Amino acid sequence: MSKNANLFSLIEANFPTDLSAPCLKMPQGTGFINEYSWDDLQKASAKIANLLTSLELPKGSRIAVQVEKSPEALILYLATLRAGFIFIPLNTAYQTAEMRYFIQDAQPAVVVCSPKNFGWLAQLAFQLGCSHVFTLDDKLPNQGSLLQRAAPLSSQFQTVQCEPDQIASIIYTSGTTGLSKGAMLSHQNLSANALTLQKTWHWQASDVLLHSLPLFHVHGLFISSNVALISGSTMIFLPKFDAAQVLKFLPESTVFMGVPTYYVRLLEQAGLTEQLCSTVRVFISGSAPLLAETFNAFQQRTAKTILERYGMSETNIISSNPYDGERLSNTVGQALPDVRIRIVNNEGQTCAEDEVGDIQVKGPNVFKGYWNRPEKTTQEFTKDGFFKTGDLGKLDKNAYLSIIGRSKDLIISGGYNIYPKEIELVLDALPGVVESAVIGLPHADFGEAVCAVLVCNMTLDSAQIIATLKNQIANFKVPKKIFMVKELPRNNMGKVQKNVLRDQYKESFSLLTS
CATH class of the missing domain: 3.40.50.980 (Rossmann fold)
Structure with a gap:
């Protein structure tokens, strides 16, 4: 029988010799309970x-x-x-x-x-x-x-x-049109990425991961948990992110992963000091762009430079700033050793150094396709097997990748992918709403804040609309602000120009102090 490609076989093969050693620690009060x-x-x-x-x-x-x-x-x-x-x-x-x-x-x-x-x-x-x-x-x-x-x-x-290509998980990801699509990730996809990250981030059995991410997200389930598990590392398993609780357990940890919002919240804590973070060998950020001001403020306060990386539900992690080497703000580092990244223009030609284009990737981490959507799968891959990420970026002379924006209107708020069309359908169904446009606006805490621009034929109360939406869709999708306009800007083809709206309202959260 050939080697079992089941991801659990890889995890089990790396269990520590002493099986009585702690794998998961659940904190409560002054110590740990429910050690697994x-x-x-x-x-x-x-x-x-x-x-x-x-x-x-x-x-x-x-x-x-x-x-x-x-x-x-x-x-x-x-x-x-x-x-x-x-x-x-x-x-x-x-x-x-x-x-x-x-x-x-x-x-x-x-x-x-x-x-x-x-x-x-x-x-x-x-x-x-x-x-x-x-x-x-x-x-x-x-x-x-x-x-x-x-x-x-x-x-x-x-x-x-299991065979390597056998599907281990389906992750529902967001798009800007239509409904969510299920990205099929194989045992090999997950195993290959975990092994590469283990090596790239110098993970050891002696590491202790402070885990405060949700488990329904690729970041918390695959990137954090899988790498710790295949390394035989202990996880301090927080039920959710709580800045004060994270500070409490940082001195017992060596690795912390979070979305940019987490780092903003930590910086709000007076107790975040260089001494408190001294045992943590690496802080990792992903799932949304990390603002340069957050990157710099964290470095100044803790003497630790956040390692930013880039990934997607369909690919797990694609690139990473180096563990040993210069970590640059506003970049997501170089392609992982087994991953190829290329930037192409609208004609499909490879872009020059520092030229912005579409990001395409290829590697053992890239998913097998969308569940029950063969046509969509074919559409999202090039003839030579590269996945079209839908993101815009550029590579510098040292092959560091910078994400410039998204060719689609996907909103990433607090690490969550949100597609506007779903929210627009709910808004358009409300009495008095003629049409809507949902956009993401720069936000110091969430990266992007979901906002809605409405054309109405009667006077509507924004607070009431928000309250109504909270009973219909997940809270992270509910607009943080609603703007009323007489008409939406359109191009000659009649398409709503969301770029115009984003530019018009881009300063909406600039006075935010949180």
Whole structure:
């Protein structure tokens, strides 16, 4: 039998010799509770893998998961890998309409949700043909129907044999038109990227990762967790980002990863000092552009230079500023060793040094395509196999990549990808709204803030519109400001000129002090 390409096999092969060593530490009060050893991780994931296998699901079945962050949620991810099924993490902020779409599109055989959402989500899932719905409680360890059903099962499980191209996870990513697309990531995609990052960032078994990212996001699930797991490293597992709590545990950590918003919040803390950060060998930032002022302020306060990198849901990490070497503000570093980056113009010709063009990438980290969208997949790849990222950038003389903007209107706010069309459809359906344009505006905290420009045929209250939207879409998609205009700017072809709107309102958050 050929070597098992299952990502869990790679993780398990790098477990420390002492399986009683801590893998996950859950902080509470002045110390740690609920420490999970590597032995706990292995046995608990085996029990859940046995449960999933007992359901006699077809090969390639999808397991859709919308639960709060917890050690058990991470274990469920590992169990899904072990059992050879496809893991689909979903943002915990998604509401009914969004969940209906994802379940219809992915057709999962199993849905796992928080107990508080079981009533409406189970009804929705069963209506759409899902066979099994379980609950997983982040507040009470070992509670919820998933763990209760798994508890009596064997703590031994033979990891399912997988081929390198077998799909391990589907990540729903955003576009500027249409609906979310499921990016299919194989076991090889995830393994290759984790191994490359382990080497690039000099990761060791002795490292301690302070993990405060959500698990439904590529950043928190694949980039952070996978690299720590294949290194046999301990993770201090915070349920969410809390600046004061992060400061508390930084002295016990060697690695911290975050989105730019996290670093802005940390800089607001008087306790952030050079001495406090002395044990942390690397601070890493991604998922959204890091402002130069944040980069410089953090360096001055802590004597640590943030390592910025570039990635996408479809590719994991593409490039990184060097671990050993100059880390430059406003760049995302050089291509990873096994990744090729090229910048091309509208004619598909390679751009000259420092010339702006479309960023295209190729490598073992690049996804296999979009779920059930072969035409879209073909459209997004060049004939010679490069993925069109949709981002604009340039390479300098040292092959450092700078992201200039996006050829599409994707908004990245606080590390979350947001596509305007979905929000516009909700706004346009409101009484009194004639048309809308949703844009992202520069924001010191979130990178970009979602804002809406409306044309109305009656007087509407912005606060009321925002309150209405909060009941219909995830909170991170709700506009932070709404502007009323008589008409939207258009070009000769009748297309709304969002670039004009972005320029017109670009100073809207310039006086923000937070």
